[in-house]
Amino acid sequence: MAGHDAERLSARCRERDRSPFVFKTVTTLITANAGTVTLIGGAQAANVFWQVGSAATLGAGSSFAGSVLSLGAITATTGATVVGRLLSRDGATTLDTDTVSPPLFASRGAPTTTTLTSTCPLGDGGPITFTATVTSSDATIPTGQVVFATDGATLGTVPLVAGVATLTTSSLPAGVDRVVATCTGTAQHDPSTSPVLIQRVDLGCPCTTLTARGRSGERDDVRRDDRAGSQAGSRSGPVAEGKAGTRITAACGRRS
Structure with missing residues (x-):
């Protein structure tokens, strides 16, 4: 100017x-x-x-x-x-x-880590609950907001309560959705974004058994819902990325 x-x-x-x-x-x-x-x-x-x-x-x-x-x-x-x-x-x-x-220099906020998990749909078109957990390097409890988004579209913004924000939605389209949670940060805590969680939504397939396969290749049951699908044969259900690259899948098929 x-x-x-x-x-x-x-x-x-x-x-x-x-x-x-x-x-x-x-x-x-x-x-x-x-x-x-x-x-x-x-x-x-x-x-x-x-x-x-x-x-x-x-x-x-x-x-x-x-x-x-x-x-x-x-x-x-x-x-x-x-x-x-x-x-x-x-x-x-x-x-x-x-x-x-003289101007005062603002101190850096404490680094944070955001992790994201989800529940499995309990029925055809049933809601999915996403839970974001935010921790800080200085052991204080982060506050502020968490923005949940999938493939660039915002699902909702939720305040942190005791370091946790939860969003329940039924608006995910059928198929594979890439979901992330972003802690927006405050003066005391830096922002952070969770790893991408791959959530598969099959509107005709209730959740049966979730299994996890970690880096070591070991298989452990992590969730079971006895309500089996009514479709014949077997189809894959919701899929998520767990801690440290753990891949979580849900099996869907007829109850034997």
Whole structure:
């Protein structure tokens, strides 16, 4: 921007508190009297920079955020408030009963891990319940939201309660669905996304026996539902990816 006069300007952070903003002007930067620079969406003054090609003037009573890096002089007129730094290479920096506070750097949140599991459909078109469990590296209990999605379409957003979010849906299309759960993160906890869970939905096949095959190739029964399908023969039922690459399948067929 060239010769910019800022009366009201907002900077929104889309990647939590770590995104940098660099505003450049080849000539002057002038803020209006009582003008404001507002940081929203988690943006931090420590990550906002104003590169000025000549001189910078902050209007009387204005509220400013970020660090000014000016080639020429910087003048903060009466009553200006600055959260940031005023740095001039070749000129003077002049203050007049102003308030200048150094910006605070937000600390990184604790890393988190999100895992996702699902139940097997209990009947034709029956609901499936997905459970996302979020843990943190510092042993604190994460809060915030979890977004459940399949193949790019959002299934729902659920708040975390004691580190767990549960979503029950009957809207998955028949066939194979790729489902993920994403913890959106907070100032205290980083966001994280679960591995893809492959959920097969067969509307004509109730769940019978779920078995798991781990990396070692060992087979263990993990769930049984005695309601067998009414179809003759045998078809595969819901499929999921369990811990550490475990593949979980459900057998569907006639009860013997």
